[in-house]
Amino acid sequence: MNEIGKLRAADAARPRAETRIQREKQEVILAAALDVFAQHGFRGATIDQIAEAAGMSKPNLLYYFARKEDIHKQLLARLLTTWLAPLHELNAAGDPISELRSYIRKKLEMARDFPRESRLFANEMLQGAPHAIDVLEGELKALVDDKAGVLLRWMDEGRLNRTDPYHLIFSIWATTQHYADFDVQVRAVLGPERGGEGRFEDAARYLEHLFMDGLRPKAR
Amino acid sequence: MNEIGKLRAADAARPRAETRIQREKQEVILAAALDVFAQHGFRGATIDQIAEAAGMSKPNLLYYFARKEDIHKQLLARLLTTWLAPLHELNAAGDPISELRSYIRKKLEMARDFPRESRLFANEMLQGAPHAIDVLEGELKALVDDKAGVLLRWMDEGRLNRTDPYHLIFSIWATTQHYADFDVQVRAVLGPERGGEGRFEDAARYLEHLFMDGLRPKAR
């Protein structure tokens, strides 16, 4: 009888050397699970669904991930690191306006290129972050605290309008992720003509304008 | 044997006169279902869960709503009308800046006062709007087309900075609903001190500033 599966589950701290097949199949499973979890949430997704999307039988899938939760956990862990990367790159030594512009652009590109990851995260938030609350209160909060400090310094120096740095970051998250999470709505409202691929460029132009200058015409 | 349940399911066009108990229990069920659907999505929610939250047995609940989908449908239908009301109220004859300010405020209040409704809607969007796509492409698109026209006229008159009116509306939706849908994240990042009830006032102040004036300091 094989022990690898159980070892990996019980003893993740000392992972066994992985075979080629293990690496490949695990990727296939995670890719399939991303689709299913992103659309139906954790409870709404079934192992059968994931297995079928991954092109294998349920017991075969369970050979690689002993339980459904393990797949979800790993997906979430991967996501969170790549998700936070753009904010990490916000450079205190750079120019405030172009740093923010760049951050907004990167986040919008992530919404465009990794919409399933965004929806997976959104699902986790809607459920009250049962699997991610620790990261939110720990790593994420620390990072945002740090960057909020940077923003605040920029504001003190008069290089950015004075406002709430936390809510500023929230508003960037909200506006960019909206294009992944509410994609159906965006497409439906824009209609067939404007709802095509160009919508991300339109969004980028609009968001830049909004965040830089707002909507009120300058008095003259 | 009783027929009301089946009649109501089969012949919703000509509803029977409702008894007091029917009205009351249906409300209790819908309130309970709102909680459960908002947290777990349609597939992730179970009738047992809803029944328990409503304080009744499953067969008893099924006496009032013959199928799970019926509860969800009704919840969604109610939601959509109240959800669109604030945008309806955007008045073409008013002052652009105060109209927008007022719209943003109302949407933020809805996120604060009806977070479960917001999450129910978000869940539906994440799943690709299987039950709401018609409304999105019909009623909602028509309304947004109309109001986008108003915004465009305001821009033509120089009373609003020229920008994309559709994405403007999206950004208002995104930034306000964020405080309902991503509430856990907002609280976690703000921490115990700043994450209390005051967060909505802070958000209101910030969003007003963002939408009105943006972040770039005025050249002087």
Added chain:
DNA sequence: CTAACGTTTTTCCAACTGGTCAAATTTCCC
């Protein structure tokens, strides 16, 4: 080539799922 290990399939299970049905109980109107 073959034995050990890795992988896949088949079979199975207990718990849960949405939903039915008839009997028991309660409510309401006369």
Added chain:
DNA sequence: GGGAAATTTGACCAGTTGGAAAAACGTTAG
């Protein structure tokens, strides 16, 4: 207070769910 209608309950069902076990099949290093 009695009877009809409305409501609630308990027992039940077929299909699905997450998961276990072990046998059958592949792969690969010596």
